[in-house]
Amino acid sequence: MLTIESLSNQYINGQWREGQSDHVLINVNPYSGDILSEVKMATVTDVDLAYKAALKAKDDWDKVNPYKKRDILEKAVQYIEAHEEEITNIIIEELGGTRLKAAFEIGLVKNMIKEAATFPLRMEGKILPSTEDGKENRLYRIPVGVVGVISPFNFPFFLSMKSVAPALGAGNGVVLKPHEETPITGGTLIAKIFEEAGLPKGLLNVVVTDIKEIGDSFVEHPIPRIISFTGSTKVGSHIGQLAVKNFKKPLLELGGNSAFIILEDADIDYAVQAATFSRFTHQGQICMSANRIIVQATIYDEFIKKYKEKVSSLSVGDPKDPQTIIGPVVNERQANNLQAMIDNGIEEGAKVVLQGNISGNMVEPTILKDVTPNMTIAQEELFGPVVCVMPFETEDDAIAIANDTKFGLSGAVHTSNLEKGVELAKKIHSGMIHVNDITINDEPIVAFGGEKQSGLGRLNGQWSLDEFTTLKWISLNYGQRSFPY
Missing domain, CATH: 3.40.605.10 (Aldehyde Dehydrogenase; Chain A, domain 1)
Incomplete structure (x- = not known):
């Protein structure tokens, strides 16, 4: 055995x-x-x-x-x-x-x-x-x-x-x-x-x-x-x-700092599900996790409302329990780093949508909105159940925000116009990006990097x-x- x-x-x-x-x-x-x-x-x-x-x-x-x-x-x-x-x-x-x-x-x-x-x-x-x-x-x-x-x-x-x-x-x-x-x-x-x-x-x-x-x-x-x-x-x-x-x-x-872009013509309910999986799977401890949810201004408030509702429903606790979605982060040092990042983000002007408790290695989900590209929390990889939500006006704005990072691993674009999504994806400086999908993808015969x-x-x-x-x-x-x- x-x-x-x-x-x-x-x-x-x-x-x-x-x-x-x-x-x-x-x-x-x-x-x-x-x-x-x-x-x-x-x-x-x-x-x-x-x-x-x-x-x-x-x-x-x-x-x-x-x-x-x-x-x-x-x-x-x-x-x-x-x-x-x-x-x-x-x-x-x-x-x-x-x-x-x-x-x-x-x-x-x-x-x-x-x-x-x-x-x-x-x-x-x-x-x-x-x-x-x-x-x-x-x-x-x-x-x-x-x-x-x-x-x-x-x-x-x-x-x-x-x-x-x-x-x-x-x-x-x-x-x-x-x-x-x-x-x-x-x-x-x-x-x-x-x-x-x-x-x-x-x-x-x-x-x-x-x-x-x-x-x-x-x-x-x-x-x-x-x-x-x-x-x-x-x-x-x-x-x-x-x-x-x-x-x-x-x-x-x-490391990564993946952008999850949601255009105004996207299926919001589906985007909420995909964004949740992209951020909170394995407590967000994945290099491809969506650190930044970038949402068109016309649907920004609606998305945040539905996203908060979905994330709030995630069960946190003992990973042995089949119902648990979010277990512990790897160690207390990582939990403390996340707490410091959250505190710094709030100090720099991010607004709290949802702030979970942090106790020992257990980190409950946190959502920060109105995050701007210059904030530390938008520039660094968040290796835990913490996410930034950022508004944009035009598609060019979304591309600029997505590319404003030293990283370039994965990403996602959500839109009802698949070819428009592909054209936008081509402009993101990353090794991988997925249209109407999650940021966490790895397949055995497809180039990964x-x-x-x-x-x-x-x-x-x-x-x-x-x-x-x-x-x-x-x-x-x-x-x-x-x-x-």
Whole structure:
């Protein structure tokens, strides 16, 4: 049976063992405050052993038949399906995620692995003509070698798997460092799944630790060729600079400040539902969450009235309760940050539509209206159940407000004129935007990634295959060239 306690160890070179640090990571339930488990942390030496194991196992993985690789990845999906209830309970206990959130995340994970399972059969090359007579040019698609993955706490099962499964499917070894708030869901649970699926020992390693223990060694280690990081823009900037300095490719999925634009011809009732889901799913702890609801002035008051009514109906409490929509944020530090952001927004002139209580890790929904683009609360990512509502007069105003941010991840436009929505969406500087839909979208074969300070690179489908492989040119001269000297 899968439990947090049974998975509270390091997974290095196919062995479940303690880390070599004297320090212990304490895994706490964010709702109850109960200690779930304790993990002896990995050290710099453990990180080194993990990378060396991945590199060695990668050579063996190269020899495995592509159809066998596909079968192993498909078995990982089967294992998840057979243990879905246990995984759901782990997500609830460790993340404070609701049952609805757990089902959503598990579904994303299964689809991602299914797509990655096709990668071993898609390692295609090309034969190209040459300017030289009697010569042939071949391009081989090959794995980069070893990939280092650093995942966040909000959707750790999926956002770890989003890089781990494609990297494995493309033929690489992997070392995964989950966030210290979610070492099981984002780390050792994934190791267990692939172990049971038959992945060769050492190919996937999980090191549970924190930056105080290992510093920058995970990124600076000479073995990994790619560092895939999902998390905050501030940390991502540091990791990206370290990676480039050490001639590694950074893949960065970073923060967002998504705009949810509602034009006057939109279906208001539907927009209210979509805006609620876009902001309050998993307590707003999603990089694609709608931070700013931008509403045309002619329907502004009507929208706010209906939006307040809808948001006020959301149940807040124990994530184990199937009726709960909003559970705890990840820790009290995050709750305190949200309180400070709300207070600052009010001081800067935002008006309160709905202000929920904040106690410990529990943050009830807050809606602030008449927010202007220059306010701090409109410029920074709100990683919690707090939302800004902003009026606009013309479509050009809406575009200007939406683009007035350093981020560029996701967004949404609501209108009864779909093509007008598309034309407006084209003018928003973001990697993704959705017409008459929510801001939270991720599909296994569609390019996912941000612009500006929301990241570098694209993942999913062919884009993941491209990111986790490289092309090698081998030419063959069937004759003899003539040389000028």
